[in-house]
Amino acid sequence: MVQDLNGHYKLLLGLSEPWKIETVDLSIVSSEVTITIAYPKGVTVACPGCGTHTSIYDYRKNRSWRHLDTMQFKTIITCATPRSNCDTCGIKTISVPWATKGSGFTLLFEYVAISVIKHTSSITAATKLLGLNWHQIQSIMARAVVRGLEKRDATNTIEYIGIDEKSFLKNHTYISNLYDLDNGRVLDVVEGRKKEHARALLNTIEPELRGEIKAVAMDMWKAFMSASSEILPHALIVHDKYHIKSYLTKAVDTARKREHTLLLRNGTHILTHTKYLWLKNKQNWTEQETIKFKELKSTTLKVSRAWAIKEAFGQFWTYLYPKSAEKFFTKWYFWATHSRIPSIINVAKLLKRHTPGLLAYIIHRITNAVGEGLNSKIQNLKANARGFRNFNNYRTTILFFCGKLELYPQ
Ligand SMILES: [Zn+2]
Structure with missing residues (x-):
């Protein structure tokens, strides 16, 4: 029976040899299931830097990851992760197959959390449904966005882009948004609306793609116009x-x-x-x-x-x-x-x-109408205003909901 349960979790977590489930502890009092995973001694590990197989240097102290609940039981995974001992890269903690680096959640948990956040379009609702606090939700979103930006196809040509500014905080702080008008998505966001900010934003476009851009939609805003002429000299400026x-x-x-x-x-x-x-x-x-x-x-x-x-x-x-x-x-x-x-x-x-x-x-015939759609989406999320005092959280939220990114972990 115990062997069955261990095997069940091993399958569920997608663990392969030599990872093994050591124990599954059920605490009725605290309504928790704790699954302890082990990496046996004497086996080699792959160096996370170069992939070379090395001996185990030592084990880190136990860490935990939140997994999907089992029935109504909160499920926690714990593991003392081994460290590799590579001649080239030195001593490094190996990556675990059930979570991304730096995350306190398993991939499966993050997968479900991303779905919940996407479908509720409300961080407050998501915190309640997932039993997480605001910062935990924000960290899942931030990782999802980083993942999505890494996976974004940088070879896809874009013909029409748009750039515009929006107020960010009440005290006259602004952000500038870059849109892909062909696909109705936000490409990136920077803080500020001066020429240097527009320049930074336009520079996020891969240099080999810049020549393909036919036109840029924008307000009659000098900072944006001059940044665009500088970085995209072939693209026409279209006033929104x-x-x-x-x-x-x-x-x-x-x-x-x-x-x-x-x-x-x-x-x-x-x-x-x-x-x-x-x-x-x-x-x-x-x-x-x-x-x-x-x-x-x-x-x-x-x-x-x-x-x-x-x-x-x-x-x-x-x-x-x-x-x-x-x-x-x-x-x-x-x-x-x-x-x-x-x-x-x-x-x-x-x-x-x-x-x-x-x-x-x-x-x-291009406009920045996509930016208006974004505004209404962001308006819903502004209920959680305290998080938006931080520009990075704001950028994450915009890209999470309006970036059309592949957010889910593999
Ligand atoms: Zn190495």
Whole structure:
């Protein structure tokens, strides 16, 4: 019976000769099963450095690994791991077949934990389901990401990438993300949004793949533009249309605030409670907002003109040929710069300075929309905000959920 149980665990853990299960201890009181694994004396070991077979130098003191529960019993594996004695590499602790280096969990446990974390998309839920603390979950995720990055196929060509910045902490800290737009995944994340950070990020792309990149989507952000021109001189810069839309929306809001203040001084309340009307997409208006809009449209309000200019710009993205898009832009630019609305004139001038990156969209039609998907995923995870004070944990989380990595151990 004991032999059967030992054999059962040996099979379960995938142990091969000469590893053997020494004892299986069941403690009813503490609801634990402890499996002791041994590596017999007098057998050779493979040096983890070079693979040469050497004699055993000594044994390390007992260490434990958490394994999958047996029924409801917490299952712990313990082992005194032998150290090799290699002439070339010196004395080294050999690797064990049931766990990766530095992990306190068996591979099978990590496998299940990764599935649980992936499916719950919540670190808090995963801690409860797995009976682990936050740091233990974070360590499993970090190892999974390292494993995934190592296994990532560095020879796969990518034609379209994107780079953008996101706020990380409340005190004006930023991160920059690099996206593979072909496959909708995050390639890497760095802390900061200056040129040197963008450079570091773009340098993570294998040098032999850089020539294959056709275009990079980004905001009209000088640091990113100049880093991209430097590292990917052949790639076109495409300004992200969602960023441009948000500049225009902001300009409309500024126009509303200005005009509202002036009107209030004259005792006119026509713009009261209209903030969201101008910010929302037309199709998301409530019935009341639609009525209000009709009422405002017939007036000569500046904000209504600003809004019309913003809406009209949407047509730019629909052109199929850069020449037609350019023609449209010239007309739109004239209208916008003659609007006598300072916030709109500013954005129009900003767009004018970035015309090449706008027209490049007509050729390549890429955006950083993948970054928005990432935002909503991260939003869910932000419930565990304390962990995100640390940039490395944040990067791990982003790559774990949005990196499309092969996270599981073999
Ligand atoms: Zn060696």
